[in-house]
Amino acid sequence: MENDFSRIKKTEYTQKFIESDYYKNDIFESKVYENFLTDAELDVFDEAARSDYVFYVHDTSMGPVSNRLFGEDPESHTTANYYIFENFYSKPEWSKLVDIIQPKLESTFGEGIYASHIHVLESCFPYGLHNDAEQPNMNIAPKPAWTLIIPFDDYPSKTYVFNERCGYKDPWSWIHNENIQPNETYCVSDETYEKDFVPITDKELMKYLTVESTFTWKRGSCFAADRYRYHCSDNYYNHGIQKKRAIIMWTSVKE
Numbered sequence: 001m002e003n004d005f006s007r008i009k010k011t012e013y014t015q016k017f018i019e020s021d022y023y024k025n026d027i028f029e030s031k032v033y034e035n036f037l038t039d040a041e042l043d044v045f046d047e048a049a050r051s052d053y054v055f056y057v058h059d060t061s062m063g064p065v066s067n068r069l070f071g072e073d074p075e076s077h078t079t080a081n082y083y084i085f086e087n088f089y090s091k092p093e094w095s096k097l098v099d100i101i102q103p104k105l106e107s108t109f110g111e112g113i114y115a116s117h118i119h120v121l122e123s124c125f126p127y128g129l130h131n132d133a134e135q136p137n138m139n140i141a142p143k144p145a146w147t148l149i150i151p152f153d154d155y156p157s158k159t160y161v162f163n164e165r166c167g168y169k170d171p172w173s174w175i176h177n178e179n180i181q182p183n184e185t186y187c188v189s190d191e192t193y194e195k196d197f198v199p200i201t202d203k204e205l206m207k208y209l210t211v212e213s214t215f216t217w218k219r220g221s222c223f224a225a226d227r228y229r230y231h232c233s234d235n236y237y238n239h240g241i242q243k244k245r246a247i248i249m250w251t252s253v254k255e
């Protein structure tokens, strides 16, 4: 049914797409599309994210890291504010957004692609290394495809994407469960580590990874990266900014 946007059961999804070797079958290469959304289109999303219809989530997942590194009180910590466009394809309030984004998704990434999750992210603390595979998709398009990032501004900040892929969100689970051995050298130079990562992302992880691509946040550009690939933010505090905002989508396709 065209209008059936129901989701796969979490246990079923986890078994098939996260805990198995399923992800090894094919890879979605990283891509950048400049001017993916116009100023007027970005404004429509911006306005929608500020409306009463969004589902708000206060993310504090980096709280323990912030406490350990900077002594920040976990009670007052904010990793990010999420303004989620819940039930994206069926809620009438989002139909304007769907009309903008769906034709662009299909003409760029192919027919049968869906934004199985979409939100406006206000990032207040740089994300550590993770992947975006775990969110269950819709039955019409169950297979995880690309994570998309469409920034609202130009920022002196990069997203790093690594070649290494896995279903486990936490990279140490990947390393331990799959018995991954470290490389002899780090995948970034000491200079780059100091500039882009210190002290947030553990340097030891750089021995298990190789850089696939980086994306410098640019207003209206769309960056696409495989949802199973490990990725992280640079430490944008080192580049003089405290926050960044973007539209984030976790896309999926038919099998």
Ligand SMILES: [Fe+2]
Pocket: 130, 131, 132, 147, 231
């Ligand atoms: Fe992510």
